[in-house]
Amino acid sequence: MTVQTALAPRSIFHGWFVVAAAFAVMFVGFGSAYTFSAFLEPLQRDFGASRGSISLVFSIAGFLYFALGLVSGPLADRLGSRPLAVAGMILVAVGLAAASAAHSLVEVYLAYGLGVGVGVGCAYVPAIGAVQRWFVRRRGFASGLAVSGIGLGTLAMPPLASLLIASVGWRGAYLALGAITLILGGGLSLLIENDPKDRGLGPDGDPIRDVSGATSSDGASVREAVRSTRFAGLYVSCLVCSFGAFVPFVHLVPYARDHGVAASSAVLLLGMIGAGSTAGRFFLGALADRMGRDRSLIMVLIGMAFAMAIWAVAKEVWALAAFAFVYGVFYGGWVAVLPSVVMDYFGGRNVSGIIGILYTSVAFGTLIGPSAAGFVYDVNHSYTLPILLSAAANIVAALIVVAIVARGGTHAVSAATR
Structure with missing residues (x-):
């Protein structure tokens, strides 16, 4: 080896480009989805619909984007993640453009x-x-870092949508969001690759010969994973948690408006969730590597319940902002830690398929929770009951994970069928 070779700069590990691409997919995909609260009032006004029926639009979308992981996860394990990510971004852009031309609910x-x-x-x-x-x-x-794209998308996209609605109307706003999704999300998703071995590397950029322990090709089969008690516990925990997890994304802005907060300030509350979510995904994801990822999952679920308790008594804009930020931190931690817990428990061979099946639990909660909160509001003109039930659901979800941890250690690839 020559001195020149020894001193040659090391190229950037491609895994970070994969992270950047996933970040972009989350930013525009979920960012566009979570602008919905900014559209709720103009849609309700133009179509003369109830808050519950308008909320159902978000619930349908949320159900589908979590439920379809059941199909897209296994397909990604077989065909690669890139074509599915690119196709997904195109579909989001087309859906937003089509929504801009809608003439009925x-x-x-x-x-x-x-x-x-x-x-x-x-x-x-x-x-x-x-x-x-x-x-x-x-x-x-x-x-x-990858899923912090959801947090930053939630921070940036709702205020952008609000500005677009004010300037070009909700139809023009949907069209503009579709263009952003196609260019940014569709373009950067081309950087996604499935496996470092395709580049002659192991995880973290290590040479394959230096990689010890489980690799991305090791782990449980989908059948072994879904039949395990650990998977069953995670599934029920996610199902219970998700009944209330997405209620703030739909109803925080109208809740604030009901309590006299100006529209321009109310939409910024979603941005506060996004700011907290970004911080939570970034810092709690890194903290989980040190303190144990499944134990971190317990912590973030309890934190979400604590934040909901703040919302139950918040009326002023400063209190709602405090709720939004605190909730965002722990919600972001939940989203960041959960996929890593799945990888720890079941290995990488079928990780996308296993995550996809797990997220069907979130799909059912997302379908029911936000729309149910809207219909409860239509009946009694109060969000107190949905908020308190959401807090209780997070405590139950945390107790289920406590039971999972009590049954065995963090690294459970070899014991997936317990």
């Missing part, structure tokens, strides 16, 4: 609900599953 259901729902469903699980394979030592940090 049913057309909004079909355009936004199916377009955004199916599009994010195609892209989300394959993108986050690909990230898991590229890292071991820094998996929690890398996963948190």
